[in-house]
Amino acid sequence: MNFFEHQAAARRSSTRLVVLFSLAVLGVVAAVDLVAWFVIGANATVLVWCSVLTLLVIGLGSLYRLSSLGRGGESIALEMGGEPVPEDSADPDLRRFRNVVEEMTIASGVPMPRLYVLEHDAGINAFAAGYSPSDAVVAVTRGALERLNRDELQGVVAHEFSHILNGDMRLNLRLVGVLFGISMIALIGRKVLHFGVLGGRGRGRGSGAVFVVVAAVAALVVGWIGLFFARMIRAGISRSRERLADASAVQFTRQTAGLAGALKKIAGLPDGSHLVAAGDAEEISHMLFGEGLQFGGLFGRMLSTHPPLLERIRVLDPSFNNAALDTLARRWMDRPPHGLDEDLALGLHEGLPLPVAASDQALDEQQMSQRVGQPDIDSYRYADAIVAGIPDPLRAVAADRERVMPLVLGLLLDERAQIADKQLFAVGARMGKSVALELDQMRDALHGLHPMLRLPLAALAFPVLRRRPRPELELFLDAANAMVFADGNVSLFEYCLGRLLTVQLRESLDPSRYARTGRRKPAKLQAEIATLLAVVADAGHRDAALARRAYIAGMQRILPNHIRPYSVPARGVLALEDVWLPLDALDPLAKRLLVEAIALAIGHDGRITVAESELLRTVCGVLHCPLPPMLAQA
Numbered sequence: 001m002n003f004f005e006h007q008a009a010a011r012r013s014s015t016r017l018v019v020l021f022s023l024a025v026l027g028v029v030a031a032v033d034l035v036a037w038f039v040i041g042a043n044a045t046v047l048v049w050c051s052v053l054t055l056l057v058i059g060l061g062s063l064y065r066l067s068s069l070g071r072g073g074e075s076i077a078l079e080m081g082g083e084p085v086p087e088d089s090a091d092p093d094l095r096r097f098r099n100v101v102e103e104m105t106i107a108s109g110v111p112m113p114r115l116y117v118l119e120h121d122a123g124i125n126a127f128a129a130g131y132s133p134s135d136a137v138v139a140v141t142r143g144a145l146e147r148l149n150r151d152e153l154q155g156v157v158a159h160e161f162s163h164i165l166n167g168d169m170r171l172n173l174r175l176v177g178v179l180f181g182i183s184m185i186a187l188i189g190r191k192v193l194h195f196g197v198l199g200g201r202g203r204g205r206g207s208g209a210v211f212v213v214v215a216a217v218a219a220l221v222v223g224w225i226g227l228f229f230a231r232m233i234r235a236g237i238s239r240s241r242e243r244l245a246d247a248s249a250v251q252f253t254r255q256t257a258g259l260a261g262a263l264k265k266i267a268g269l270p271d272g273s274h275l276v277a278a279g280d281a282e283e284i285s286h287m288l289f290g291e292g293l294q295f296g297g298l299f300g301r302m303l304s305t306h307p308p309l310l311e312r313i314r315v316l317d318p319s320f321n322n323a324a325l326d327t328l329a330r331r332w333m334d335r336p337p338h339g340l341d342e343d344l345a346l347g348l349h350e351g352l353p354l355p356v357a358a359s360d361q362a363l364d365e366q367q368m369s370q371r372v373g374q375p376d377i378d379s380y381r382y383a384d385a386i387v388a389g390i391p392d393p394l395r396a397v398a399a400d401r402e403r404v405m406p407l408v409l410g411l412l413l414d415e416r417a418q419i420a421d422k423q424l425f426a427v428g429a430r431m432g433k434s435v436a437l438e439l440d441q442m443r444d445a446l447h448g449l450h451p452m453l454r455l456p457l458a459a460l461a462f463p464v465l466r467r468r469p470r471p472e473l474e475l476f477l478d479a480a481n482a483m484v485f486a487d488g489n490v491s492l493f494e495y496c497l498g499r500l501l502t503v504q505l506r507e508s509l510d511p512s513r514y515a516r517t518g519r520r521k522p523a524k525l526q527a528e529i530a531t532l533l534a535v536v537a538d539a540g541h542r543d544a545a546l547a548r549r550a551y552i553a554g555m556q557r558i559l560p561n562h563i564r565p566y567s568v569p570a571r572g573v574l575a576l577e578d579v580w581l582p583l584d585a586l587d588p589l590a591k592r593l594l595v596e597a598i599a600l601a602i603g604h605d606g607r608i609t610v611a612e613s614e615l616l617r618t619v620c621g622v623l624h625c626p627l628p629p630m631l632a633q634a
Contacts, residue, residue, distance in 0.1 A: 016237070024182050024229035029054045031222045032185070039218075054185070058226075062181030069177055072511030073130030073137035073169070074114060076176070076284060080275075082116030082139045087399030087464055092340055093145035099387075100154050101138060104161050106456050107375040107383035108252075109617065109626035111504050112463045113138045113164070117145065123271040124148065124262065126289040128160035130169045133626065134504045135511035141275070147265055149342035155249055155259030156289055162248035163287075165626060168241050172287045175237065179230040180283070186223020192216040231282075231303040238286035238305040246312060252375050260316035265337060266290050267309045268329040372595060372625045379628040386456045386629070394445060398461040405431070405468065405476050406438040408461050408501070410446040411454050412483040412494055413439065419487045426482035430475050451493075451610045455617060458497060466508045473505055492539055492611050495573045496618035503580075503622050518585035522558050522593065525586065528579040529594065530555065530564040532619070535576055537601045538568045540612045550604035554597035558590075580622050595625055 029051050036050045069075045085094050098115060105112045113128070116139035124144045130136035138160050140153075148156065163169055192215065249259050266273045273290025275281040281292035286305045306312070313320050375383075387395075397407045409427060414420045420443070428436035449457070468476070480501055484494045522529060533554040541547035548566040555563045569575030586594060598619055602612050620627040 020229075020233045020236070021178050021182070024226065024233065025055070025058055027229055028058065028182055028185065028222065028226045031225045035218050035222060057184050057188070058181040060181075061184035062178050065180035066174070066177035069173055070511070072132075072135035072173070072508075073128070074135070076127075076129040076173070076287070077114070077116040077137045077139050080139070080281075080284065081118060081120065082137075083119055085115035085117055087401070088396075093142075096150060096340070096343075097140060097145055097153065097157075100150065100157050102387055102460060103380060103383045104154075104157055104252075104375075105383075105459060106386050107379035107628055108161055108165060109372075109375075109620065109628050110136070110161070110164055112459055114463045114466075115139070117142060118275070121275050123274045123276070124156075124266050124269070124290065125273045125275060125292060126156050126160055127284065127287040128163045128169055129173060129284075129287060130164070131173060131511040132170065132507050132624065133164055134507035136164050136169060143271055144262075145339065147269065147337050147339055148262055149337075149339045151253075151255070151258035152262040152265070153258075153339065154253055156262050158249035158252040159245045159259065159289055161252065162245040163241075166241075166244065166248065168245070171237070172284075175234065175286060176283055179233060182226040183223065183230050184226070185219050186227050189216045189219025189221075189223050192219065234286040235303050235305050239307055242306050243312075243315075246315065250316065253380070256316040260313055260320070263290075263309060263313045263316070264320070264325070264328060265332075267313065267325055268332050269336065270333075372592075372620065372627055375628040382629045386453060387460075389450060390453050390457055390460070391445070391449075394449070394457060395460065397442070398457060399464060401464055401467060403438060404461050404464045405472075406435050406442060407446075408458055408465060409435075409476070409480060409483060410439050410442040411458060411497055412480060413443055413446065414487065415447055416487075422486045423483040426486060427479045430479040430482065431472075452613075454493070455497065455500070455614060458500070462504060466505060470509055473509065477502055477505060490573060492573060493614055495576075496614045499576075499580075500618055500621050518591070519587055520582070520585045520590070521587060522590050523562060525582050526559060526562050526564060528582045529558060529597070531569055531575050531579050532583065532594075533597060533601050534566060534568055535573055536598055536615065536619070537566070537604075539573070539615055540602050540609070541605060546605060550601045553604050554601035557597040557600050558593040584623050586623075591623060591625055594623070595620065 032050050032054045033047050036046055040046050085098060087098075089095060089098070094117065097117075101115060102112065110133040113130070113133070113136040116137055118125075118139060118141045121141040122143040123141055124147055126138065126140040126144055128136060128138050138157065140156070144153065144156060163172070246259060250256050253259070273288070273292065275288075275292040281288075285292045288305075290309075291304060291306050310320075310322070310325070394407070397403045413423055424436045424440055427439060465476075466473070480498055484490055484498045533551050537547040537551040537554065541550055547568075551566045552563060583594065598616065602608055602616060608616070617627050
């Protein structure tokens with residue numbers, strides 16, 4: 001499946017989750033009514049009230065848990081005891097982790113996620129969490145950082161990025177909230193038994209205490225049914241998606257040894273993938289790279305959220321068997337592996353610089369739609385080249401929480417001195433003279449930056465930028481908007497950077513608000529599609545006749561029976577402000593047609609320029625269709 005089919009499948013899984021949850025709720029309500037009937041008798045009024053109260057407990061529990069996850073991926077990372085990975089860490093394991101994720105970010109076209117480490121867990125595990133790529137976090141255990149070499153760590157990170165790209169994160173987060181509700185009765189029974197009876201051992205030995213014990217035990221029994229359903233739902237939804245994530249990770253990295261090596265170490269090391277020091281591992285068990293809990297026997301395998309380890313390994317390495325696993329386990333018992341030592345022995349490195357240059361190239365629309373959300377080995381090589389091409393001083397500023405805002409604003413600074421002075425004044429009026437002065441001091445370094453490195457630098461700065469307080473980010477967006485309009489003329493790059501910043505920061509501030517999958521059809525959005533394609537065609541073709549033909553080619557792809565006359569909007573690129581929300585609500589498979597239509601319009605003249613490439617990445621970014629780097633490297 002490609003990216004758009006994955007998104008459609010994720011939406012169907014959400015529908016399946018609703019159905020399974022409804023069945024589980026009915027099962028819990030029936031169990032409560034059965035207990036009430038056994039204790040009180042066949043009293044219809046009592047049974048109705050028991051049903052209503054049970055539904056209230058489940059509903060309020062789910063709503064409470066979903067509300068507590070309003071901050072998105074960061075909520076889960078902090079609850080699990082995760083510690084943020086410093087941007088300027090001197091720890092070689094953390095630096096290697098950040099480098100791998102930076103390359104994956106640029107290669108896949110998604111915003112850079114926040115990074116966390118579970119410092120006190122020696123098992124090899126990881127998870128990605130969030131409502132959308134803009135609020136995503138990727139967390140790994142300290143055991144993963146210490147035990148895995150770079151290829152293996154890349155395989156694990158690629159597995160987690162596949163969850164980001166395939167829409168699994170949003171489903172997984174909703175699963176946490178929804179299933180909390182049907183686990184509430186067991187939680188209530190456990191708390192009542194612990195605090196009401198065991199907490200007061202010497203008191204309340206009369207009939208009241210007996211009633212409390214009976215009620216608590218009954219709640220635990222009924223609650224166990226809810227827990228059983230919750231585990232079954234997690235297992236049923238998670239297992240197939242974990243197989244898919246393994247396959248996607250191999251497709252991303254174009255090699256099986258890294259991911260297979262990580263799984264072999266989980267199978268062969270005593271700590272495996274189990275989480276001991278983290279928070280409630282069962283609640284997020286479906287989000288983890290490997291099993292976070294240890295279940296035994298047939299019943300345990302039924303409730304497992306992941307396919308058996310040996311099965312996952314054999315898909316990647318068919319020759320692997322139990323004997324090979326025993327050999328590795330004995331070797332690691334004597335000398336546990338260390339990832340950095342293996343990197344040195346295997347000659348792995350942090351990436352050799354490759355020359356970066358923009359070049360014209362033909363654009364195949366179907367190939368491009370297949371590439372959305374599907375980075376390959378060329379994407380990683382290109383990402384490696386991009387990261388290496390960004391000057392070290394600018395990368396250091398991008399990781400500096402105090403200087404990151406002037407850096408990103410500096411990408412909008414005009415090369416004309418008169419316009420730049422207006423922009424600096426606008427920034428100083430909104431954010432203070434110190435920010436404007438810092439921005440001015442970066443002028444030369446940023447003007448010397450290769451055009452193809454501007455958006456990637458902003459992508460690397462994004463996770464640091466979003467750590468600023470909300471009021472500062474609002475001022476920052478206002479200042480960026482003022483810089484864009486300082487000369488009364490909005491260039492293509494100014495619009496692209498400003499729009500990406502606005503979308504990604506707004507989504508990171510209110511992640512749950514923007515968590516949605518569209519259902520609209522192209523025929524209902526003809527005007528918006530025509531506006532987008534007209535702007536794209538006009539931006540890439542100086543000749544009006546060529547632009548018209550490019551526009552018609554795009555319209556024939558997505559609306560063959562509803563082609564509107566070609567007309568460049570009077571507001572130019574600013575006309576796109578009216579189309580983003582409706583077009584983002586398109587059905588995932590309709591978005592694929594739209595991306596192909598845009599590619600046809602851009603590539604109609606057989607070439608793609610730097611400006612068109614930036615517009616293409618912006619359109620895909622705003623429509624949540626992450627696009628890997630497309631231009632060839634020299």
